[in-house]
Amino acid sequence: MASSANLSADSSAEEQETLSDDSHKNGKRKHTSDSDSDQPQKRPGMSMAPAAMDGPQGAAATTAAAGGAAPFSQFSEKSFRMMKQMGYKAGTGLGKTGQGRVDLIETSSQKGRSGLGMKLNELNTAAEQWDGAEERLQIPEVCNWLVNVHAEAGSPGITREQLDAWIRVGPRKLLIDDEHRYCEPDVLAQILASKSVFNNLGADDMRKARSKSNPFELIKSNIFINRAAVKMANMDSMFGFMLTSPVDRHGQPLVREHDLFYFADVCAGPGGFSEYVLWRKRWYAKGFGFTLKGAYDFRLDDFSAGSPETFDPHYGPKEDGNVFDPANIVGFTEYVMTQTETGVHLMMADGGFSVEGQENEQEILSKQLYLCQLIVALAIVRPDGHFVMKVFDLFTPFSVGLVYLAYRCFREISICKPNSSRPANSERYLVCKWKLPQTDLIQRHLEDVNRQMYDNRNANIDTLELVSEEVLRADATFHRYVCDSNNTIGRNQIAALLKIAAFCRNRDLAEPRQVEVKQKCLALWKLPDGIRKFANKGDPDQYVAKLYKEWNSLTKEVCQVEKRVQNPELRQTFPSVYDWCFVPIGTVENAGKNLRTILLGKGGKEVYRFEPKQCSWIPVTEVSIELPPGTIIYAEIVRELQGQGKSQIVIHTLHIIDGLLLGGENIRRLPLRQRLARCQQFAKALNKPLKGTVADSTNGTAVTVQIRAKRLYGLHEIEHFFGSLETYSLKTGPPRLGYRVRNLIDPDRFYVPYGLLFLKETKPDYMKSLSKTRRMFYYYHVKTKSSRYPEQFEQANHEPETMALFEETYHSRLLWRWETVHQVDPEYGADRSADSVYRVDFRKYVRENYEPGVN
DSSP states (O other), X not given: OOOOEEEETTSOSGGGEEOOHHHHHHTOOEEOOTTTTTSOOOOTTOOOSOOOOSHHHHHHHHHHHTTOOOTTTTSOHHHHHHHXXXXXXXXXXXXXXXXXXXXXXXXXXXXXXXXXXXXXXXXXXXXXXXXXXGOEEEESOOOOOEEOTTGGGSSOOOOHHHHHHHOEEESOOOOOTTOOTTSOHHHHHHHHHHHHTTTTSOHHHHHHHHHHHOTTGGGTTTTSSSHHHHHHHHHHHHTTTTTTSOBOTTSOBSSOTTOOEEEEEESOTTOHHHHHHHHHXXXXXXXXXXXXXXXXXXXXXXXXXXXXXXXXXXXXXXXXXXXXXXXXXXXXXXXXXXHHSSOEEEEEXXXXXXXXXXXXXXXXXXXXXXXXXXHHHHHHEEEEEEEXXXXXXXOSHHHHHXXXXXXXXXXXXXXXXXXXXXXXXXXXXXXXXXXXXXXXXHHXXXXXXXXXXXXXXXXXXXXXXXSOHHHHHHSHHHHHHHHHHHHHHHHHHHHHHHHHHHHHHOTTOOOTTHHHHHHHHHHHHTOOSOOOOOOOOOSHHHHHHHHOTTHHHHXXXXXXXXXXXXXXXXXXXXSOGGGEEEEEEOOSSSBTTBOEEEEEEOSTTOEEEEETTXXXXXXXXXXXXXXXXXXXXXXXXXXXXXXXXXXXXXXXXXEEEEEEEETTEEOTTSOHHHHHHHHHHHHHXXXXXXXXXXXXXXXXXXXXXXXXXXXXXXXXXXHHHHXXXXXXXXXXXXXXEEEEEOOSSSOOEXXXXXXXXXXXXXXXXXXXXXXXXXXXXXXXXXXXXXXXXXXXXXXXXXXXXHBOOHHHHHHTOEEEEOSSGGXXXXXXXXXXXXXXXXXXXXXXXXXXXXOTXXX
């Protein structure tokens, strides 16, 4: 961890010069100091000694020099002469007898929307208590972890009988002013009093003072949709980026090779947390969202930094996203666990709602939200996974008890307030590290508690304690940790509130460290110094030229049409059985919805297909496809079938055959098998269960098509492939052989293959062969007629020299199209067409050329 940098509020004269919120936009600097508002400013080159002058200025200067007031120094000399001619004498009132007011009317100190005569005594008193010299910033923040000493057995070590005995139910409580069992009483009292100072202040005045006083305010939302994304970046950095690159207790990565980083974002609209994770991890992260529908829903179209194609919002069986509803919790849990096998690596919870006018009761109003978010975390976070939840004050026994149960379910917890969280609010985060594998008992107990709270939501009865005070005090380490956290965060909050009060009273004050703090934090959090903006993608040709500069040199290769396998003498077509692989195809003609071509994804549903005849990009309008920006793939649209007979329905699905660019990642030079493995991972991230009625998907536009990558077979596996086909009844026509595809949530489907597409693994000049004497593979160069074993190449890795690039594989592809059912009959040999190839030909070829038992 980098060393902390302590920045003082008024450590030097140089720090007094800063960009204010308003002047920053114009590039002007504003000079402020504690004395600016009370003392006249000296101008360079001008003497401040009073000079004897005639008229009002001279009289005012003389009076001021003598210690008196200069009430009319702002009047012009002409107006002063007119007043003198009418009998006015300095120091007396106007009128025939001098009865007018002598003193000036005081300038109003009114703030906000209150009346002109209102005196904000509490605000002024609070402002006087602020001492900027005592303020210190820690960059980076100090992270204090509380280790669960009960976790060695891998379970929380709590029985159901204990949990039931700890519960206390009673009349609903709406105030927290007496909740000082887990903090110092004066801390709670000062927090509540400091918040109340602003009750009569206008919201606009409060916001302006808060922005000017906060050292971290200039960071704003950076390149993201909102400030929540920046907070997540801040915390990720605080904890060594363990949130987006998790490791287990032994330092080994939790995300296995070729696996995805799974995360969930709960109660988190519009989705700032998710946008950060998607920006940091790109398409390698697959997210599940759960939040209220409507005004607080995810705004995926507004994501500009992290592309949302791999994010899947879900709203539970009630379709409203209400996390309090037990049925929705169960539905979301099943949805996530079915698609991730063991759960997510990270769950984030950013739940909250407006408490305007009830700021001091925010903790009580949020208690069930905390409870439900923890329930979901215990249900879907995988063992050794992490959980981050936003909380507010942690003074009540209910909140502290909930934190205690989280502490017992994870190996370590931390209650932290990141610098990006405004210091004057009650917000903080509970970060839980390394979930224990056996937390089901506590999860079920909390589900029962929530069910009771949900059923009694309109009654004057509530769960007041989850864990008894005796138990909490008995765990002295935990009790001390919570109290210290409340006291430390509370005192910092009080100081920040007093600072805002001072900035409300004196609008000339400015925070001198904002620019420096912004630069330090962005570097530490590994964020760019930029603003939120949407890229101007341009037309497809411009987009591809900018995305992939070598594209123009590939057009000759990608404009080649498929060649056909028509010669029964397969040795002439496939000189080596070890060079070739194949995938089944489900498209007959390349027209309409039946596409098999190269696709370009510019983000969202902006997808284009490459037209070889015109050598140009054409928008895909026949079906609705979503691809991340910076994607170029070779794929086809397949008519997958669900069910059999009259109830059978058609579902169009995108099948990836090969890949060039995946979400901006260039995989062109990877060997074919590695490219397909990466495409499998890519499709897994993008694929989502069908939503809405399945019938809608048949029209091709109502529902975004699902995505999967083809399974790659070696040429020698052709009989194994045929053995995997099953006979299916079709809605129309005779039964056909079908290739089954499995889904995690949706019912399994199948499609009717119309042929096999053969793809060459090796470069055009190389042939992979097997040495029968050494039982090892070697590579034969057809032009130089030289052979080398892998260890004989100059480079340790021979693949860049021997394995085909994307365009080489694409150029050499061969299609074996099945014109009749006889071609796939395992025994058919009569009445053969001279220019057709049959299954028996491939079986004979493999038997004669493939040596089994060698990989």
